[in-house]
Amino acid sequence: MxxxxxxxxxxxxxxxxxxxxxxxxxxxxxxxxxxIPDIETSYSLGHIDKMKLLNKEGKKIVLLGGSNVGFGFNSNLIKEEFNEYTVINAGTRAGFGMRFSLKEISKKLKKDDILIIMPEYNHFSDDSKGYGGIDLLDIIKYRKSIKNITIREIYYCILNIKSYFLNQINSGISNKLYGKIFVYDRRGYNKNGDYIEHYKFPIINNLKGQVIFMKKIDNSILTFFYKEKIKLEKNGVIVFFFPPVLQNSSANLSIKTLKEIEKKMKNNKTPFSDKIENYYLEDKYFYDTIYHLNKEGAKIRTEKVIKKLKVLIDKE
Known part of the structure; x- marks a missing residue:
């Protein structure tokens, strides 16, 4: 009983x-x-504006990654070299995750478009697996939708909603100082999607190198990259993977991990189209993080990509 x-x-x-x-x-x-208050000028909402840019007619060159891409290009220079293309910098936040970012843009790309994917190295971590985090709450809140966002990402967002609330309060205060001091702000992107607001302000001196550490490299994100590449290529999209830009001091502390990622990408049939060491830049070219370039650094990195892209396109 x-x-x-x-x-x-x-x-x-x-x-x-x-x-x-x-x-x-x-x-x-x-x-x-x-x-939780709306922050219409939230840096993350630059993603909404960039998705609208992808609706433009004609052939496009699309740069995709996290803020290493958003802060890392002078798209006008690419346009000058490939004037038959509209150039769109679709990079916003590494915290969106590459799974979300790729799903967002894949249906907007058409035959003969060129997609250059430049994931941050932490996207390969077994902890990250290329998924997004609380930065996605800005997108969920704005759209009132969880489209392209996985259950895992929603769960993580729920666990960290308190942190998000505090971040929103801080952003609401700091964004009122836009134009007076450097802040991450939606208004800081130019018409191509390049982030340029920080060009007005002094760089942070003595930015220390950081070890890029991961217990192991995640295989599921590699599989995801391969499957997405195949799908896009079936629709006539030309897909290249490039290494992210990285502060030289951080690269020197992380060589073993970086070379292992490069090797795994090659074995995955999604090789980087250029050597990763070509994108280790001197520390003086970085602004406030090991991935964020200043104006001169963005120019140098853009010229490197243009040089390699010309060779790659000639082979197509």
Whole structure:
């Protein structure tokens, strides 16, 4: 008798847990949509503007990655060399994850478009697996939608919604100082999607190198890259993978990991189209992180990509 009662209670509890979970998630998203303040100038919402740029007619060269791409190019120089193409810098945040970023743009690309994918090295980590984090909450909040966002990413966002709330408050304060001091702000992108607002302000001196550490390189993100490449190429899109730019001091501390990533990309049939060491730049060309270039650094990196891209296009 006691056993039957216990069993009955157990099954009722099992049914109750999902209900509590659904109520909890509903409350959190209610807070997200209706209580946490909107920041229309949020840096992350530059992604919305860049998605609109992808609707342009004609052939396109699209640069994709995190902020190593957003902060790392002078797209006008690419346009001068390949004037039959519209050049769009679609890089915004590494925190969006490459899975989300690629899914977002893949359906907007057409035959003869060129996609250059430059993932940050942390996207290869077994901890990250190329998924996004709380930065995606800006997109969810703006769109009132979870399109192209995985269950794993939603779960992570829910766990960190308190941090997001605090970040929104800080952003609301700092973005009022836009133009007076350097802040990450949607208005800092130019018409091509390059982030240029920081050109007005002094760089951070003595930016220390950082070790790019990961317990192991994740195979699932490599598989994802390969599958997406095949799908895009079937639709006539030309796809290249390039290494991200990296501060030389950080590269010197992380050579073994970086070379292992390069090797795995080659074995995955998604090789980098250029040597990774060609994109280790002197520390003086970086602004505030080991991936963010200043104006001169963006020019140098762009010229390197143009030089290699000319060779690659001639081979197509």
């Amino acid at each position: 006691i056993y039957k009662e216990a069993k009955k209670y157990f099954y009722k509890t099992l049914l109750f847990i999902p209900l509590v979970g659904m109520i909890y998630v509903t409350i959190l998203f209610g807070i997200l949509f209706y209580i």
